Every structure is written in C-alpha cells, then in structure tokens.
Amino acid sequence: RICFSGLLGLLLVLNAEARVGDSSQLEFCNETEQCLLFDLICKNSVYEVRHYDSVKWVTTNYTTFSMEFMMVPAFWKLYKYITGENEASQNIPMTAPVLMGIPEKSILRMDVFTMSFLLPAEYQMDPPKPTNDDVYIQETPAMNVYVIDYDSYMNTLSDSKYSKKLSKALDSAKVQYRKGSHFAAGYDSPKPKKKRHCEVWYVVEGDPVCDPVLQPFA
Ligand SMILES: *[C@@H]1O[C@H](CO)[C@@H](O)[C@H](O)[C@H]1NC(C)=O
Ligand SMILES: *[C@@H]1O[C@H](CO)[C@@H](O)[C@H](O)[C@H]1NC(C)=O
Numbered sequence: 001r002i003c004f005s006g007l008l009g010l011l012l013v014l015n016a017e018a019r020v021g022d023s024s025q026l027e028f029c030n031e032t033e034q035c036l037l038f039d040l041i042c043k044n045s046v047y048e049v050r051h052y053d054s055v056k057w058v059t060t061n062y063t064t065f066s067m068e069f070m071m072v073p074a075f076w077k078l079y080k081y082i083t084g085e086n087e088a089s090q091n092i093p094m095t096a097p098v099l100m101g102i103p104e105k106s107i108l109r110m111d112v113f114t115m116s117f118l119l120p121a122e123y124q125m126d127p128p129k130p131t132n133d134d135v136y137i138q139e140t141p142a143m144n145v146y147v148i149d150y151d152s153y154m155n156t157l158s159d160s161k162y163s164k165k166l167s168k169a170l171d172s173a174k175v176q177y178r179k180g181s182h183f184a185a186g187y188d189s190p191k192p193k194k195k196r197h198c199e200v201w202y203v204v205e206g207d208p209v210c211d212p213v214l215q216p217f218a
Helices: 005-014 067-082 156-172
Strands: 020-022 034-036 039-043 048-052 055-064 098-103 111-118 135-140 143-150 181-186 198-203
Touching: 034 111, 055 067, 067 098, 067 111, 067 135, 067 156, 143 156, 156 181, 156 198
Parallel strands: none
Antiparallel strands: 020 034, 039 048, 048 143, 055 111, 055 135, 098 111, 098 181, 143 198, 181 198
16 A cells, blocks of 8 residues: 555645645646645556645536536536626636536436536635525535546546546445545636546545556556
8 A cells, every 4th residue: 555644744734724726736727827736645557646625616506417407507607606796796717627516326317416616715715605596605625535537528428437437446446435426627618629637536535545456447
C-alpha cells in the first residue's frame, strides 16, 4: 500500500482554508480564472486519489431520468444566480469545475440529480443568498475522492462508461467507497476544443488505496 499519511498531514495543515485558486495551477482547467484546487494523495494506472478541502457551491436539484434532461435547465438556474439573481445583485465570475451529483439507478426510474457551480475565493466566506428558491448554497465537507478522467463530451453514455470502469477497478481492489451515486466534474464550456476534460469521482471511505490494479481493464 502506498501511504503518504505524514505528507498528507502536512498538506492539511498548510491548506486549512478552502482551496479555490488560480487556474494556472491546473493544466486541464484553463477556461476560467479560478478553479477548485486539491492535493494529490496517490495514483495508479487507473485512477488517482485527491484530497479536497471543505468548499462552498451554489447548487440546484433536479428530479429526472438522466443528466441530458437536467443539464440545460439546471445550468441556466445557476447561471442566473451568478449573473445577479442573488440578494446582493452581484455578478459572480464563473469557475470550474461544474459538478454534478449523479444517482446510480435504472434508466427507467426518476431520481434527484444535482448541479453545482463553485463559488470563487472572494465569495467563499459569505456568499450572497439566492433569490430563486430552487437554488441553494451548499458546503461540501473535506473529502478524499477516487478520480478517473476522460476527454470526450460529458453525457450519460460517457459518464456511465467511466464510472463503471472506476467502480470495477475499486471493487476488484476491494476498496471502500460511497456507492449509489458519484460526482461528474466538467471543466469545459460546450464550444468545441481540442482536448476536453471530464472526470468521475467516488467519495473515499476509510483509508485511500492506490495499490497497483493488477487486472487489465479494457
Ligand atoms: C487549455 O489547455 C489545453 C490542453 O490541456 C489546450 O489544448 C488549450 O489550448 C488550452 N486553452 C487555453 C484557452 O489556453
Ligand atoms: C437536493 O438533493 C440532495 C441529494 O439527493 C439532497 O440530499 C438534498 O436534501 C436536496 N436538497 C434540496 C434543497 O432539495
């Protein structure tokens, strides 16, 4: 087992406040000025483990069948919040990633999806209240996540392909993680670009594991 607990402890002390910062620190996050930063704990050939500090988002819930039905309406609700639908009538800069909470369910069942915009550093302490009741401020706790990334457009097909690849790798390594839902993180605007970057995150339970995954994954 690769274990960096001493190093991780040090990183946690150095980064006690929410880490939203300059996007130049992340090569795959270059469409916004600020991005969500993290500490890399370990990685293997399939996934990496990251530590994220507790951080605030503006979020909306949407009950539906699949992400295709909620991406546009949820995006617009959050976009309106950052362009003035808040009690301070503030214009708030866009950040990355846009994070979605994806329930893992049968395609025929409706369930709650979430979409969140990360609040920029200057709004982390005291974000203006949303004026739309469907939109709320959410604080995610400090957490470790298993991450796999891919470079195509995000949709149900790509998201479930890579969430399955990641969960298969975690299951075969007998790793503990929160099941039943995952996060989908998008870093790109919809406009065409050479190299897109999307991610699937599972929340780590217990100690993060980065043993080499021995089975080949197609
Ligand atoms: C962002 O980074 C990608 C590679 O990661 C590069 O192809 C693209 O040109 C960059 N875009 C900008 C606006 O710098
Ligand atoms: C939004 O959905 C999440 C995840 O299902 C749930 O935990 C939360 O209570 C919901 N919040 C609101 C305001 O509907």
